[in-house]
Amino acid sequence: NVEALRDTVVLNPQWIIDAAGRIIHQRIHHERIIDPKLLRHFPTDYDYMHSTGIISEKLLQKVLWSDERFNNKIEFLLGLFETALLLCEYVVRGKKKKGRKSKMVKSYLVPSLLRNIDTSYAQTLADGVEQRWEKDIEPYEQDEVANPIKAKLEFSWLPPGLFERLSCVCMRTPFVDLCKPSKGVVSPDLVLYYVEIQSIGQYPVLFRCNEAEDIIEVVTLSGKHFSALNVIRDIQHAINRILKDGMRIEVECMVLVCGKGGNEVDLADAEKIGPTTVTVTNASDINVAVENLGLWRNEMLYSRSNFVSRTSLVWKHADAVGRLDPVEFAEKENDWKSNWMGMCGNCSEELDRLNTDFTSLQEDIMQQRIIETLETLMNGPMALLASIWKDALKHSAGTKNPLEEYKNVVASFLNDTLLRPLEAVEKWVRGVNEKIQDVATKEHRYGVFLSHQGMKEGAHGDKITLMKGRMTTIKALFQKTIKLKDGKAVPVFLDKDMIAGDRQHERMLFSVCKSDKVMVFLDKEYFSRKWCLMEYFLAQSRPGVIMPFLVDMEIDKTLFPIPLPKGVTCDYMNARSGPDDERYLNELGRYFSKKDSGDYTDRL
Numbered sequence: 373n374v375e376a377l378r379d380t381v382v383l384n385p386q387w388i389i390d391a392a393g394r395i396i397h398q399r400i401h402h403e404r405i406i407d408p409k410l411l412r413h414f415p416t417d418y419d420y421m422h423s424t425g426i427i428s429e430k431l432l433q434k435v436l437w438s439d440e441r442f443n444n445k446i447e448f449l450l451g452l453f454e455t456a457l458l459l460c461e462y463v464v465r466g467k468k469k470k471g472r473k474s475k476m477v478k479s480y481l482v483p484s485l486l487r488n489i490d491t492s493y494a495q496t497l498a499d500g501v502e503q504r505w506e507k508d509i510e511p512y513e514q515d516e517v518a519n520p521i522k523a524k525l526e527f528s529w530l531p532p533g534l535f536e537r538l539s540c541v542c543m544r545t546p547f548v549d550l551c552k553p554s555k556g557v558v559s560p561d562l563v564l565y566y567v568e569i570q571s572i573g574q575y576p577v578l579f580r581c582n583e584a585e586d587i588i589e590v591v592t593l594s595g596k597h598f599s600a601l602n603v604i605r606d607i608q609h610a611i612n613r614i615l616k617d618g619m620r621i622e623v624e625c626m627v628l629v630c631g632k633g634g635n636e637v638d639l640a641d642a643e644k645i646g647p648t649t650v651t652v653t654n655a656s657d658i659n660v661a662v663e664n665l666g667l668w669r670n671e672m673l674y675s676r677s678n679f680v681s682r683t684s685l686v687w688k689h690a691d692a693v694g695r696l697d698p699v700e701f702a703e704k705e706n707d708w709k710s711n712w713m714g715m716c717g718n719c720s721e722e723l724d725r726l727n728t729d730f731t732s733l734q735e736d737i738m739q740q741r742i743i744e745t746l747e748t749l750m751n752g753p754m755a756l757l758a759s760i761w762k763d764a765l766k767h768s769a770g771t772k773n774p775l776e777e778y779k780n781v782v783a784s785f786l787n788d789t790l791l792r793p794l795e796a797v798e799k800w801v802r803g804v805n806e807k808i809q810d811v812a813t814k815e816h817r818y819g820v821f822l823s824h825q826g827m828k829e830g831a832h833g834d835k836i837t838l839m840k841g842r843m844t845t846i847k848a849l850f851q852k853t854i855k856l857k858d859g860k861a862v863p864v865f866l867d868k869d870m871i872a873g874d875r876q877h878e879r880m881l882f883s884v885c886k887s888d889k890v891m892v893f894l895d896k897e898y899f900s901r902k903w904c905l906m907e908y909f910l911a912q913s914r915p916g917v918i919m920p921f922l923v924d925m926e927i928d929k930t931l932f933p934i935p936l937p938k939g940v941t942c943d944y945m946n947a948r949s950g951p952d953d954e955r956y957l958n959e960l961g962r963y964f965s966k967k968d969s970g971d972y973t974d975r976l
Contacts, residue, residue: 394437422489428478458540462543501557523590523639535581541614561580562581565579738807739811764779819888822891891919893922
C-alpha cells in the first residue's frame with residue numbers, strides 16, 4: 373500500500389543499514405561518518421536532533437542522506453522506515469524572526485535516538501511531558517467531567533524497540549497540517565499522545581515505560597463521554613500488531629487495571645463483572661470487594677453503552693498515513709453510519725429539552741440552554757461530518773487519486789435513504805435557529821456576515837494570504853459603500869476583528885442567525901471544520917440569506933460534499949487576480965434590493 377516501496381528491490385541489505393545508521397546513532401561515536409563540511413551549515417539542527425530525537429527535513433536531505441548513495445532514494449527510505457515504525461512525520465514551530473510569524477517546519481521524529489541523549493536533555497523532555505499532561509487533564513478534573521485512570525501492560529519480557537515503535541504509532545499524524553505543530557510529545561520513557569474520537573474530539577493518553585520491570589503504564593481519562601476501556605483495548609490491539617507484523621516475535625502481554633489501594637486486576641477478569649458482582653480476584657489471587665476497582669468498575673458496567681468510536685490506534689497503517697484508495701475508503705462508511713446512529717438520540721433529546729417550557733424561562737437560562745444545544749450539535753454531527761470530509765481530503769492527497777472519487781463516497785453516506793444525515797442536521801439546526809431569533813440582542817445584528825475556514829498562517833501561505841486579503845478588502849468595500857441613512861457604515865462581521873473572550877463562539881453563531889446576509893469563502897477545507905459547518909447550516913436554514921460564494925481555484929464547486937444552495941453565484945479566486953469589486957457591489961445591491969422589515973436595509 374506504500375507507493376514509494378512498490379517499484380524498488382534492495383539487493384544489498386548493508387545499504388539499508390548504512391542509511392539507518394545516519395539517522396539512528398550515538399553522537400559521541402558516530403558523528404565522524406557525517407561530512408563535517410556539510411554539518412557546519414546545520415549545527416543547530418544537528419544539536420536539536422540529538423536533544424529531542426527530531427530531525428528537520430533540511431538536515432535529512434542536505435546532510436544525513438545527501439550522499440549520492442541515498443539522495444535519489446529519500447522517498448523510498450522514508451517510506452521504508454515509516455512502515456517499519458522507526459520514524460514518523462512531525463511538525464515543529466520554527467524560530468520567530470523579527471517582525472514575522474514563526475513558520476512550521478516539517479520534520480521527522482526518531483524515538484530510538486532518545487535512548488542515547490544526554491541525561492540532562494532526557495530529564496528536560498520528561499519534565500515537559502509531565503507538565504503538559506498535568507495541564508491537559510486539569511480542565512477535565514475541574515469541570516468534573518473526567519478523571520485519570522491507570523492500567524498496566526505487563527510483558528513476559530519487554531522487547532527492545534517495542535516502546536519506540538509504539539511511540540511512532542501514537543505520534544504519527546494522519547494528515548500532516550503544516551499550519552500547526554504536532555501535538556504529542558515524547559521523552560525516552562514517556563509518550564503523551566491524543567486519542568481522536570469522532571464526535572468528541574481529542575483527549576490525552578500518557579505512556580510510562582519501565583524496562584526494568586517489563587511494564588508499560590497507560591494513564592488516560594474516564595468519564596461520561598470517555599471510554600478508557602475502549603482506549604486500552606485499542607492499545608492492546610496496536611501492540612499485538614507491532615509485535616506480530618512489525619517485529620515478528622511472540623511475547624505474552626497481560627493487561628492489568630489499577631484500582632484502589634494498589635489492587636490490580638486482570639482485564640479479562642474485570643470484564644466479567646456485572647451489576648450484582650460483589651468480589652473480584654486481584655493479580656495476587658486474593659478476593660477483594662469489587663469497589664476496589666474504583667473507576668474501572670464504572671468502565672466495566674457502563675462504558676459498553678457509551679457512544680465512543682474507534683481511536684486512531686486501531687487504524688491500519690495505510691489509513692493512518694492517508695493512503696487508502698477510494699474502494700478501501702468506502703469500507704469506512706459502515707463506521708460512519710454506526711457513529712451517526714449513536715448520536716441521533718443525543719441530538720433529538722437535546723432539542724426536546726430545548727423546546728420544553730422554553731418561553732417560560734428567564735432570558736439568561738434561555739441563552740444557556742441554546743448554548744448547550746449548540747455544543748451538542750457542534751461536538752456531535754458537525755464534528756463527525758467535518759472529520760469524514762477531512763479524511764477524504766487526507767486520502768486523496770496521500771494517494772493522488774482524484775478528490776471526486778472520495779467525494780462520491782462521502783456523498784453516498786450523506787444521501788443515505790435510511791439515515792438521511794443532511795435532512796436530520798437541517799431539522800436540528802432550524803429548531804435552534806428559531807430559538808436564537810427569540811433571544812439574540814442588538815449586539816448580534818450585522819448587515820453582512822463573512823464566513824470562512826480560518827485566518828491561520830500557513831507554512832506556504834500564498835493561498836491563505838489571498839483569502840485573507842479578499843475578506844478584508846470586501847469588508848472594507850461593503851462598509852465604505854453601503855451606508856445607513858444616518859451616514860453610519862453597515863456593520864460587517866469578520867471574526868478576526870473580534871476580541872477573544874468566553875462568549876466569543878456564542879456571539880459568532882448568534883450573529884450568523886441575526887445577520888441580514890452571509891457571504892461564504894469556500895476552499896476545500898471549509899467543510900472539514902465543525903464551526904464552518906455550523907455557520908453554513910445556520911445560514912442555510914434562513915432562505916435567501918446566503919450571498920455569493922468565493923471559491924478557491926484549487927477545487928471545483930461540484931466537488932464540495934455539502935450541496936450548495938441553488939441560485940447562489942460562485943466566483944473563483946486565483947493567485948493573480950481576485951473577483952471584480954464592482955460586480956460584488958452590484959450583487960450586494962441586488963441582494964439588498966428586497967427590503968424586509970427589521971433589516972438594516974430599511975434604513976439604507
